[in-house]
Amino acid sequence: MxxxxxxxxxxxxxxxxxxxxxxxxxxxxxxxxxxxxxxxxxxxxxxxxxxxxxxxxxxxxxxxxxxxxxxxxxxxxxxxxxxxxxxxxxxxxxxxxxNDIGLFFRSFSVNFDEYDRPPRVVAVTGSNGKSTTSALIDHILTQAGRQSQLAGNIGRGVLDIDPPAEGGVVVLELSSYQTELARSLTPDVAVFTNLSPDHLDRHAGMGGYFAAKRRLFAEGGPDRCVIGVDEVEGQFLAGQLSEGRGDDRVIRIATTKLTGPGWYVFARKGFLAEWRKGRQVGSVDLRDIAGLPGAHNHQNACAAWAACRSLGLGPREIEAGLRSYGGLPHRSQRIAEANGVIFVNDSKATNVDSALKALLAFDRVRWVCGGLMKEGGLDALTPGLERVAKAYVIGREAEGFALGLSQVDAEICGLMEVAVQRAVSDAQPGEVVLLAPAAASFDQYDNFERRGEDFIACVQKALGVSD
Incomplete structure (x- = not known):
């Protein structure tokens, strides 16, 4: 405590x-x-x-x-x-x-004068990928022999963790709800993964949503910032925080190649590369890492790599951690394989952007989707729909959801069990049965975890296997 x-x-x-x-x-x-x-x-x-x-x-x-x-x-x-x-x-x-985050930051660094190597805090925010990025940083640190605790929006309650040891690290996943209200925000390393529409009613639109995320950096004053620059908001934030192109207090990450005199970590076509001061200083092939499928997880790997490099880890230590990472439940979680068909649980894909990234991670998908629709509609899914062999729509709004998927064959199933049975019956070798709802779970489930657990149970039942 x-x-x-x-x-x-x-x-x-x-x-x-x-x-x-x-x-x-x-x-x-x-x-x-x-x-x-x-x-x-x-x-x-x-x-x-x-x-x-x-x-x-x-x-x-x-x-x-x-x-x-x-x-x-x-x-x-x-x-x-x-x-x-x-x-x-x-x-x-x-x-x-x-809130508890503000209380944590006002209380965490008391008596740090007694440490030769004071504990440090890494705080991760963004729309998508923050849970995976946070867990990945914690995993890499632990595998490298560093004391690390995972807390905040994932793991333990932030005030429930143990007092840190000499040189220990606390990795926090922080939502916009948490960063917006906390009266104290003083991370050592802060990570911004990406931004896409979400929770807009709680923040009165995209401007308020971005402002809530931005507080971690503008008011938190971290020693080093890791900023995803695939979207214009990240580019703007990185520009605000840096004194110039060569300012290595800001590490820019992306899923496209970055160039210039600064500090960059990017993943292009499955290859992660770290560049600093105009030369490459590290790289790893991510394509065969089972726990990190797809470009969105490669972006998460870039963020974790940059954060861990900020904490003094070497490229080979980080690569070993990436390769041993098993993934998080309900986030690109591979749960079964039968008759050449892979089954993936991404129940955490509660918005359109995260569902699109899940679709783009696979070539041919039997897609279980639907739930409580969020603002903005489904048009942003269009780039991923060419990967969809068929959609199996669940939820109380299944009919309305299916109407937004006019470009694909969509069957209204309503219940998870029906959707999984249909998908299993239709799936061909080489295809993936993917739960990536692109919607909230609250019409049928208490939370996305319960939805994912139901998907797993239905898959096991359809395949005739026991838990």
Whole structure:
């Protein structure tokens, strides 16, 4: 646990008692704060009360009279489309609002003077690939013998990690919800993977979404920035952060060749290359690494390579880590192969951009897709539809989703089991049955993990294999 600093003897309210909220309450108490908690769900309040926390109805008048800070969970809206009523009351009362990420950064570096090699924080954000990139950095560091902990939006709650050892590294995956609200952001290395439309209602459009990501760099002031420049937002961000083309505090990454006097890591046609000051200093062939299929994963490999080089690892150490990486569940996860057909679970492909990248990773796809559609429609999928032999559409909006796929043969299946059965029956040797929904899961599932687990179970049932 990382005890929260700066609130000894003060009253701090915690709103939302999921994984991050309850961990924040514990860490605040460990730092000497007087913690009061609230959650709309009675069972969540009861769990916290069983640990000795005082429940206070933060919706009542005067609830914030003695409160120094409100700590809120990332899923609770604080600005758009409208602030949660509790957060609105805190703002009206002049109470500071923070989250567990802000508490972590204000507390993490206490007593670092006692270290010869202080611990460091790598923070990863972006629209797609941040989970894989974060896990990949953590894996490479661990394989190289460095102490590393994975936390934030993946792994453990950020305040629930162990105090770092000499020279240890904390790798954080940070969502836009987390970076937008955190009052303190001070990573040593910050990574921006890419940007595509997502969560636009929470940020009032693309400008607000990009601004939330940009805070990690503009206000975080990292020593080194790894910036994906395949999109104009990344190019703009890299330009803002660097003093000139040769400024190696910014490492630009891309899926196309980069040239110039700066520090670049790019992957082109499956080959990763690192260039610095006009010459190549490292390379690796990514094409035969099973845990990193497709150009989108090659971009993730570039980001992880650059971050690890920033931490002092050598090219061969990083290559060994890349080759031993097994991948994350629900992200380009190869789950089975039968009769020459490969089955891949990419349930995390919850938006159009990530689904497109999943399609482009394979030559011929039986595509299981659909769910709760997001803003923007499906037109951006067009470059990948030539890879689709047939689409099998699930979800409550299956008929409307299928109408947006006029360029391919699309069968309305509704349920996952039906879609998988149809795909297995139709698939030919050399094809891939791919779950890449291009939609949120909440119409049928609690989260994308449950959707992916259902896909795996349905595949196993269709193939006649046990778990």
């Amino acid at each position: 990382i005890p929260v600093q700066g609130f000894d003897g003060a009253t701090v309210a915690v709103l939302g008692l999921g994984r991050s909220g309850l961990a924040a309450a514990r860490a605040l108490r460990a730092g000497g704060a007087d913690v009061v908690i609230w959650d709309d769900t009675p069972s969540a309040r009861e769990r916290a009360e069983a640990e000795g926390f005082e429940a206070r109805n933060l919706t009542r008048d005067g609830a914030f009279d003695d409160v120094a800070c409100l700590v809120t969970s990332p899923g609770i809206p604080h600005l758009y489309p409208a602030p949660n009523p509790v957060i609105a009351s805190a703002l009206q009362a002049g109470v500071a609002v923070d």
